[in-house]
Amino acid sequence: MDEKCHCDCKNAPPDRRGFLKRFSAGFLGTLAMLGPIGAGLAVLLDPLRRKVDQTGTVVQVTTLLSLPEDGIPRKFPIVASHVDAWNRSAASPIGAVYLRRVKGKPVQALNVVCPHAGCFVDYAAAKNSYLCPCHNSTFSLDGAINDPNSPSPRALDELTVEIRNTNEVWVKFQNYRAGVTAKIPA
């Protein structure tokens, strides 16, 4: 086969008898790349291994004294222990909640994140409702969708509240998946 090829046959099709050669060249070359690409893909896919914390973080947010009696919501940061890849800190801001007093239960807590696309929802005092600045989802004070045209698939996510030692407000903080009707921890 080599003898045939030393003329000017630059554009000649590859010799079929060279199949084994071609196959081996391709196979060995691929084999040589397996290690680097495999290790790289493993690192790329590593985040899939990180489980979602579904237990929530129970944290004291404030005391009843700082919540207005008239049921106007107030915004509070959630500061809790947090793991961020290699870092672990005892007190990091991990999110925020709206707290308000309501009849029947001591305090209602709503995650500030819009269930539509995850923007930070504002409290619009003039309209006495929550308004998402991104896509205009609106929610009534109790978190329910109050406009049929609201793009949000569900009401604001309510979080479990516990009052400890007569006036400490403890919230079980949890984020939920955006864009779906079900409340799935995220």
Added chain:
Amino acid sequence: MKKAEALLAWLDSRTGYKQLLNEALYENVPGGARWRYVWGSTLTFTFFVQVITGIFLWMAYSPNSHGAWESVFYIQNQMWGGWLLRGIHHFTAQAMTILLVLHLLQVVIDGAYKAPREMNYLFGMVLLVCVLGLSLTGYLLPWDQKGYWATKVATNIIAVTPFIGPALQKIVIGGNDYGHLTLTRFFAIHAGVLPGLMIFFIALHVYLFRKHGLHAKEPKRKPDAKFWPDQVLMDAVACLAVMTVVLFFVLKPRLFDDGMPGAHLGPPADPTEAYSAARPEWYFMFLFQFLKAEWLVKLFGHNGELVGAIIIPSIAITILAAMPFIGKWKLGHRFNLGFLAALFAGAGLLTYLSFAEDRGKPEFAASVKQAEHESERLRHLALANGIPQEGAVALMRRDPLLEGPKLFAKNCASCHRYDGHDGMGNKSTDGQTAPELKGVGSREWLAAFLDPKHIATSNFYGSTRFANTKMVKFVQKDVAEFNAAQKEQLRAVIAAVSAEAALPTQRSLDANDKALIETGRIAIRNEAMRCIECHQFRKEDDAATAPDLTGYASREWLMAIISDPKHPRFYGRRNDRMPSFGEEKILTREQIGLLADWLRGDVEIKVVER
């Protein structure tokens, strides 16, 4: 099938890819495929491997001085296949340097650099410098002690460049000192500038290689062949061999069971801690050794570094680059071969000398051992409780096992000893004038202290002002004459005093000997034992003149005596030379706590629950 062919035909009519592919694949190889032509292809292969592994590493690496080491640690220890990815990147870099040398040798020996291929040779030289730049910048990125101190030397050498040196150095390290901007700059150069330049020059290099054709080695042994598949097959075998060697080095520690597989990661960079075993990557060792040469200083005085690190290497690179032109002279080619041989022989000799020199130095081995101990401990600490936001160095500083001995060596070892050394395993040059403190508060330690043969040695009170006090006399006279029953009582007293320390190393012993300890607590008040004549034990005693035995060698007790030995609870006005480390603000409370924990052997890593 027809549709696929039609689609390819359409693609070809729009791009002309078939001709490009044909040109790429069916390049003529005069004289047939040969193993000596594989070096260029293996270099292209290693470059691709570095780009691929580098981009994946990039997805996890964080270039800042509180996150670089930490993110590399995370890649290495907590990400899927991270150790393998980093290991391949690390060892392929070294393979690339070796392959470059082989490629250069092949090109020069075969005379492939001669006309009309001079420009291509020069592009190759540019690529060589780029690869060396990549190793230099990459060495710093993990931000460990080794890379930090070795690279500091390299960037300090930049500063000796005439006129622009200091300014150039500032630009390179992004400021007056190493920090965030050093890493961002080195990373940008390492992952952006140099690979970009290399892609450009590899393209030119390959283009010219194809333009002038392969430089065939005469005599041609076989008829001409095509690049694909004849030469490609050999290239593929060579690339696979390179990757096999790389993987062997990555897995070597596991195969031979002496450590973590992959690239080494030393303790994190710490400007306050010397690391005398900091060395550049092995293929820069000849330069490192060269700079140590005495004749440089003798001949050029304080310009020795300039000559050794900049002028002579520049001359060597210039001669290398000029080889195609030197080769035109009658004896030029021979000169080139001779120069290369001398260069590599010299570099090889210097490399050998530098490693031999380090092997002969006990400090070097000790420094490496200490670094390994630190990184292993840090690995456990970080895996147990994560790394604080201030970085891994802060984690080390809060660990009694790592920080305790350092504090001891700095503050205590000028008088005390720990197992005969200064805490760090070094012999102390100062004479021992205060007690040996390894196992302080343990039964063995107390038994040795209360031994007539030992108390007056320099391991206890022998070299202190307490050498002739009541305590020493009591041990040397009374204890020496104790009968069997009294000896038994003393054993109980020792158990009881030692139980005060509640040492973690004696937990089970203390729990099993409750009765003995109880007997000892009563025996301490026994007249023959004479303890409470001077000491106070579990009962307020304003008349006590000797150190309090209540809570003896407990964490609180040790911290208190280190803070203020002059306190009436301890030695009062009779205190010997020991400074009040807390009262005089020599050490912080936290540091004293670390010392106490370390001396008590309280170094177990406690997992903090979230």
